[in-house]
Amino acid sequence: MTGSDDLRDPDALIRRAKRGNPEFDQHFLVDDRVLDRLPGYLPEAADRSHVLEIGGGTGALTDRLLAAAPADGQVTVVERDPDLVGFLREEFADAIESGALTVIGGDALEVDLPKFSASVSNLPYGASSEIAFDLLPRNRPLVLMFQQEFAERMVAGPGEDDYGRLSVSAQHYADVEIVEHVPAEAFDPRPRVDSAVVRCTPREPEYEVADESFFLRFVKALFTQRRKTMRNAVRNTGHISGLETPDAVVDAAEESLMSKRAGTVSPAEFAALAQLARQVDPGVGDRGG
Structure with a gap:
């Protein structure tokens, strides 16, 4: 050198x-x-x-x-x-x-x-x-x-x-x-x-993500409503994330998570919620930008 x-x-x-x-x-x-x-x-x-x-x-x-x-x-x-x-x-x-x-x-x-x-x-x-x-x-x-x-x-x-x-x-x-x-x-x-x-x-994340594009889009959507509870954030941002059935995601998720705000949710929790959203709304990965 x-x-x-x-x-x-x-x-x-x-x-x-x-x-x-x-x-x-x-x-x-x-x-x-x-x-x-x-x-x-x-x-x-x-x-x-x-x-x-x-x-x-x-x-x-x-x-x-x-x-x-x-x-x-x-x-x-x-x-x-x-x-x-x-x-x-x-x-x-x-x-x-x-x-x-x-x-x-x-x-x-x-x-x-x-x-x-x-x-x-x-x-x-x-x-x-x-x-x-x-x-x-x-x-x-x-x-x-x-x-x-x-x-x-x-x-x-x-x-x-x-x-x-x-x-x-x-x-x-x-x-x-x-x-x-x-x-x-x-x-x-x-x-x-x-x-x-x-x-x-x-490094690889500590969680599984089946659709990285949707995961990142979902996180982006939820942080546009960071002052709202996750429950309301999921419901209010389907037009951004691509969810057609946000109420179904809210109903399927843990109440403790839905009561949080985005700013306190860990990346692993976001990933698990994104996986759940794909199960509830299987076509979500085909929609959104």
């Missing part, structure tokens, strides 16, 4: 790149200490043979990922700002020529992502949720930078104020934990909010 003195200075990269396009809502991470730590947040047993970075920016993190890669490892960077794509290809021409780095120009939600073994990314704030839920089902270790509020919602547990649809959905795919809080002054330009680094370690 390259020593820290040999790594590119993030401020110098920004100067050489003449920044990016402000229309892309870019906030470049410039704190060397945070940048140096990010690759090390991958789980110890993670396969580092092909690391994906989404939102390469001016390449400060890219540089650290290349330095941390094994001898025959690869890094792929996706960047949608065409000016920065050109800059990255020029700045890292040697790594590209050697096959250690690939730079893909385009929106991460629109391009075909390569097969990768892990991802370490400072995600663009505006698309962080969509990108995260594109990556999570791929069952790979992830180290992702989010707005702090979003990160806290991802890791929240039942009964906590931040617990919601995002918590259940993220924790369905992985063990999620905040590994570092990052202040706004670590970025240039400085965003209005603080950030946090979330580590996602993939």
